[in-house]
Each structure stands twice: as structure tokens, then as C-alpha cells.
Amino acid sequence: MTGASASVKKTTIGLIGGKEQTLSLKVVVLGSNTIAPGLAEEILGAIAAVPLRADCQTEAEVLAAAADADAIIRGGGVPFTRALIQGLQKCQIISCFGVATYDVDLAAATDRGICVTHMPDLTTEEVTDHIMALILAWARQVLRGHQVVKA
Secondary structure: OEOOOOOOEEEEEEEEOOEEEEEEEOEEEEOHHHOOOOHHHHHHHHHOOOEEEEEOOOHHHHHHHHOOOOEEEEOOOOOEOHHHHHOOOOOOEEEEOOOOOOOEOHHHHHHHOOEEEOOOOOOHHHHHHHHHHHHHHHHOOHHHHHHHHHO
8 A cells, every 4th residue: 555644634514512513534545546636635625524545456455544434435446345345434435436336345335334426427528539539540541641651
């Protein structure tokens, strides 16, 4: 695991019963190399949480970084098996930074009352742009022209 650092930020949320109440959230971002630097920080700033970035290769590393996390944002990597999910003590949400949740044991998450989300339209525009570029390259015979110029 690399990139781990303190990530709990306490924020005053107001007075309740004459006492000042604070909110402390630990949000762990896994697979941080797939999530744009600054993006998680910008989004989480709205709820006064500071993310902990961790690049984990094993379930043990995920648990070391996220066992006491309130929320996890994951960009792929280690599959979230029942055993891993059982080790998440406080987790309320697992947000998959991608189009699917196929490597998260949804039944285990449901059993623990953990919400699992994903972003189905995350890459739609980029994929269609790439397809259009390939169609144009094929129609204009860009590869053939490149090979002629190189020869």
C-alpha cells in the first residue's frame, strides 16, 4: 500500500441541544492512479471530508487502509469479496469510479447495509469520441497514408 496518510477531518455542523456537534468522516480512495488528482478532494470538500488515497494490491492492504472508513471510492483493483466487506467496520457506501460493480460482492454489501454505487455514464462521451476518430481514420485511410509516407 502506498500513499496512505491521515484523512479524518472534523467539521462543525451546528448546535444541537445547546452543544456544538462535529462530523468526522474518513473517506478512502482506492486505485487513486485511476482517479484524477484533485477530483475526489474537490467533490468531498462539499461535505468537509478529506480523502485518504491508497494504492492497494491485496485485501489485507485494503483492510489496513479502510477498515474504519465511513466511505470508500474505488477505481478498480482488488475485488471486494465477502471476506473483505465483512472487515469494513464503519463503511456505509462503496462508490465504484467506473461503469460496473461486477467485482463487488453485492449480496455481502447488502447484508452489511452498505450502499454500492457506480457511474454508468462515466466514459460514454470519451468512447463515442474514440469511435468517431476511428471511423474517420478508416474513411480517410490514415493508416495507409502513414505507411506510404513512412516508406
